[in-house]
Amino acid sequence: MRIVTPRIVTSAADPALDQRLSHELDRFNAAAVPGPSAVELTVQALDGDELLGGVSGWTWQEAAGIGMTWVREDQRGTGVGARLLTAFEDEARTRGARRVFVTSFTFQAPGFYEKHGYREIFRWDGMPVDGQADVHFRKDL
Numbered sequence: 001m002r003i004v005t006p007r008i009v010t011s012a013a014d015p016a017l018d019q020r021l022s023h024e025l026d027r028f029n030a031a032a033v034p035g036p037s038a039v040e041l042t043v044q045a046l047d048g049d050e051l052l053g054g055v056s057g058w059t060w061q062e063a064a065g066i067g068m069t070w071v072r073e074d075q076r077g078t079g080v081g082a083r084l085l086t087a088f089e090d091e092a093r094t095r096g097a098r099r100v101f102v103t104s105f106t107f108q109a110p111g112f113y114e115k116h117g118y119r120e121i122f123r124w125d126g127m128p129v130d131g132q133a134d135v136h137f138r139k140d141l
Contacts, residue, residue: 035061039095043087045071045080053080055088057102064092064141066102069109081109085116093141100139110135 030037038060045052053071057064066088071081092100102118104110105128114120118137127134 029060033061041088041091041095043084043091045075045084053084055084057088059092059095059097062096062098064088064095064097064100066100069102081112082116089139089141098141100141101137103134103136106133106135110137113137113139 026037038058041057041059041064043055045054051072052075054069055066056068057066069081069084071084075081089100100118102113104113110120114137116139118139120135121138122136124134124136126132
């Protein structure tokens with residue numbers, strides 16, 4: 001192995017780098033866990049062409065992960081979020097997932113996930129600032 005001293009570059013968003021990193025990690029993961037690779041999963045709530053909310057994540061063999069959940073402010077508390085979450089879980093289950101993972105900042109919606117059967121498995125206090133936390137949840141399907 002040749003040892004090099006790399007030039008380190010920092011920048012703002014770099015979609016090409018993100019795509020390359022994703023590809024390289026997918027190859028590494030496929031070697032470590034043979035079988036189907038991760039597949040994206042999205043769910044939308046629409047009123048005509050207008051987006052009321054959505055969930056974006058993935059499934060990978062027996063696991064599913066939610067990366068983003070958003071419900072338009074005037075639709076919060078109306079059941080739209082619950083319907084989105086249920087649809088995500090149903091599709092994840094259809095794809096063979098047995099558990100779902102998600103994170104939520106304390107100023108976002110941890111109570112929403114707890115109400116829907118998710119249990120806290122880890123809390124990162126002081127994230128992103130003192131007095132807040134990044135809460136990690138799991139739900140067995």
